[in-house]
Amino acid sequence: MSNRTTTAASERVAPLGAMGGSSLRVPLTLVAVAIVVVVGAVAPTRFAGDFVLRLANEGLLLGMLALSVAFLMNQAGLVALGAASIYGGSGLLFAIAMNDWNLPPAWALCAAFLIIVVYATVLGALIVRTNPLAFMMLTLAAGEMISHAVMLEALRDYTGGADGLVVSFKGTVFGMEAADFASPARFWVVMWVAAWLSGLALWAVGRSRLGAILRAVRENEERMRFSGFDTYLPRLIAYVLVNIVAAVAGLLHVLNAGFVSPESLGISVSTNSLVAALMGGIAGSVGPLLGGVIFSFAQDEFGARGLTQLLTGIAIVVFIVVFPRGVVGGLSSMAWLRKLAFGGRRETS
Amino acid sequence: MIALLIANSLALASLLIMLASGLALIYGLRDVINFGHGAIYMLGAYLGYTVSLVGGFWLALIVVPILLALLGIAFEYLALRPLQGRSHIEVALVTLGLGIILGQVIIFFYGGVARSVDAPQILSGSVTVLNLSYPVYRIFLIVMGLGSCALLALWLRYTSSGLYVRAVSQDPSVARMMGINADRLSLLVTSLSTAFAGVAGVLAGPYLSIDPGMDVTMIVNCLIIVVIGGTGSIGGAIVAALLFGFMQVAGSVFLPNIAALVPYILLMIVLLVAPRGIGRGRVLN
Numbered sequence: 180m181s182n183r184t185t186t187a188a189s190e191r192v193a194p195l196g197a198m199g200g201s202s203l204r205v206p207l208t209l210v211a212v213a214i215v216v217v218v219g220a221v222a223p224t225r226f227a228g229d230f231v232l233r234l235a236n237e238g239l240l241l242g243m244l245a246l247s248v249a250f251l252m253n254q255a256g257l258v259a260l261g262a263a264s265i266y267g268g269s270g271l272l273f274a275i276a277m278n279d280w281n282l283p284p285a286w287a288l289c290a291a292f293l294i295i296v297v298y299a300t301v302l303g304a305l306i307v308r309t310n311p312l313a314f315m316m317l318t319l320a321a322g323e324m325i326s327h328a329v330m331l332e333a334l335r336d337y338t339g340g341a342d343g344l345v346v347s348f349k350g351t352v353f354g355m356e357a358a359d360f361a362s363p364a365r366f367w368v369v370m371w372v373a374a375w376l377s378g379l380a381l382w383a384v385g386r387s388r389l390g391a392i393l394r395a396v397r398e399n400e401e402r403m404r405f406s407g408f409d410t411y412l413p414r415l416i417a418y419v420l421v422n423i424v425a426a427v428a429g430l431l432h433v434l435n436a437g438f439v440s441p442e443s444l445g446i447s448v449s450t451n452s453l454v455a456a457l458m459g460g461i462a463g464s465v466g467p468l469l470g471g472v473i474f475s476f477a478q479d480e481f482g483a484r485g486l487t488q489l490l491t492g493i494a495i496v497v498f499i500v501v502f503p504r505g506v507v508g509g510l511s512s513m514a515w516l517r518k519l520a521f522g523g524r525r526e527t528s
Numbered sequence: 529m530i531a532l533l534i535a536n537s538l539a540l541a542s543l544l545i546m547l548a549s550g551l552a553l554i555y556g557l558r559d560v561i562n563f564g565h566g567a568i569y570m571l572g573a574y575l576g577y578t579v580s581l582v583g584g585f586w587l588a589l590i591v592v593p594i595l596l597a598l599l600g601i602a603f604e605y606l607a608l609r610p611l612q613g614r615s616h617i618e619v620a621l622v623t624l625g626l627g628i629i630l631g632q633v634i635i636f637f638y639g640g641v642a643r644s645v646d647a648p649q650i651l652s653g654s655v656t657v658l659n660l661s662y663p664v665y666r667i668f669l670i671v672m673g674l675g676s677c678a679l680l681a682l683w684l685r686y687t688s689s690g691l692y693v694r695a696v697s698q699d700p701s702v703a704r705m706m707g708i709n710a711d712r713l714s715l716l717v718t719s720l721s722t723a724f725a726g727v728a729g730v731l732a733g734p735y736l737s738i739d740p741g742m743d744v745t746m747i748v749n750c751l752i753i754v755v756i757g758g759t760g761s762i763g764g765a766i767v768a769a770l771l772f773g774f775m776q777v778a779g780s781v782f783l784p785n786i787a788a789l790v791p792y793i794l795l796m797i798v799l800l801v802a803p804r805g806i807g808r809g810r811v812l813n
């Protein structure tokens with residue numbers, strides 16, 4: 180075990196077992212979390228109007244995308260600019276599976292999900308072995324590839340081209356009808372639970388052995404290889420994992436909106452989720468989700484004046500320049516304060 | 529037929545070479561991929577449109593690169609230099625953000641409609657070479673592209689500043705130890721790179737349409753070329769641009785249904801066969 184205590188592994192805040200310390204703290208935390216989950220699921224549907232709920236739903240959808248971007252950035256040091264192709268792609272596949280393959284909704288959902296996961300795996304197998312900068316370029320290129328493919332004349336009958344596709348289904352998915360998904364209040368409960376589950380799942384992975392290996396590879400891939408670790412597979416698993424979260428978000432989006440547009444595959448969705456991740460902070464699960472919600476409300480405030488994209492660009496620059504320790508590579512508030520206090524030279528990365 | 533195909537792909541490759549070699553130059557010195565390069569190219573195209581309306585195409589071809597070289601100097605002083613100590617990924621993200629800002633500012637001023645520029649009188653029409661009629665403007669494009677490519681190669685190979693650039697690109701720390709001022713070089717290279725983007729933008733006017741989506745299209749094409757060529761290798765970028773241009777043009781002739789996907793297929797194949805690209809770029813980490 181001793182050879183596995185790399186810098187990153189020892190940097191972990193606390194092993195999972197030591198979290199409670201005393202036997203009382205764990206149940207208390209759990210109870211607190213449970214209360215937040217239940218209240219969060221029920222309270223907004225009572226007090227908030229449909230408009231606010233709709234914005235919040237969109238925010239959590241974007242938050243799930245931001246979560247996937249942030250996890251990969253924080254744990255693996257990889258920036259993915261192709262979240263949109265998974266998000267829009269899964270929704271589009273769901274629509275195609277129902278319209279053209281005549282699958283029942285639940286099966287269509289599974290088929291779309293499986294195809295997207297296979298796609299993400301194949302793409303990941305090709306691109307995670309490159310360096311982080313090339314990875315960033317390649318995810319951007321792959322995203323553009325999908326959005327071009329959707330617009331192809333030959334595939335127009337399937338994808339609907341620039342018009343997009345209407346998604347209407349009869350019967351139930353997970354015991355809910357189409358009208359239930361379309362209702363902001365009922366969808367909020369689904370969305371809230373999905374956001375929590377994906378947040379918890381990624382948080383747990385981050386604290387697991389896989390997370391430790393990922394961070395160690397992020398710090399120094401060569402050293403990890405010399406130490407006898409496979410550096411390829413963990414990154415591939417992480418890439419597939421975050422794309423699963425993005426795919427779930429995409430499917431939920433289509434179930435809610437009842438429509439899939441080619442814009443949901445566009446590059447702006449990817450940059451929006453990046454901004455949401457930077458805004459909320461990439462360490463942890465709550466930040467990105469919160470960032471998504473903030474983005475959604477901010478977009479409502481400024482989007483009418485056509486400023487969304489401009490503000491997205493400004494936000495990327497500001498959030499990266501303002502965090503002196505660097506957003507990629509783990510943001511710890513202590514180091515940030517120390518840097519402010521002493522103004523010392525930044526450690527080389 | 530084949531000659532026409534090659535000529536067309538050379539014309540497209542000329543633009544791509546100017547942009548991709550600019551990217552590779554900055555990358556070599558700063559280890560940064562400038563994701564805003566597409567927006568700078570777009571700015572070049574729109575400025576070219578305006579200047580062409582006022583003073584004609586030839587004036588645009590001189591004025592716009594100078595303006596963009598100034599922009600490159602500002603980019604160097606205000607973005608690249610202050611962020612020198614930050615991780616390359618972060619700087620790349622900042623350039624992405626700056627590119628989005630620039631693109632939006634351009635759209636704000638020019639609106640969302642496509643524009644077109646007419647080629648000057650001398651360059652319009654077509655000429656017959658070897659029984660083939662071919663547009664003069666594309667020949668001009670090829671001459672400009674290959675000419676700038678040759679100038680770049682001569683500069684890198686035979687001048688002392690070119691030698692320094694190659695040295696820093698090969699090994700930054702050793703080059704600095706030998707007393708090369710990388711900051712001053714970077715200023716030169718960045719302004720050169722944006723000036724090239726300006727030339728490409730002006731040249732693109734009469735050849736392609738000027739529209740608000742041109743920045744994303746071009747940056748994605750250039751990134752594909754840079755990856756195929758081996759990140760940071762200028763020679764690789766040039767070869768990759770030629771290959772890319774040929775595939776794109778041949779794709780639109782032989783596989784019109786999936787022509788838009790051909791570059792990506794090329795990229796995937798190269799990644800499968802040679803993950804580091806075809807050139808001998810500096811292995812980075």
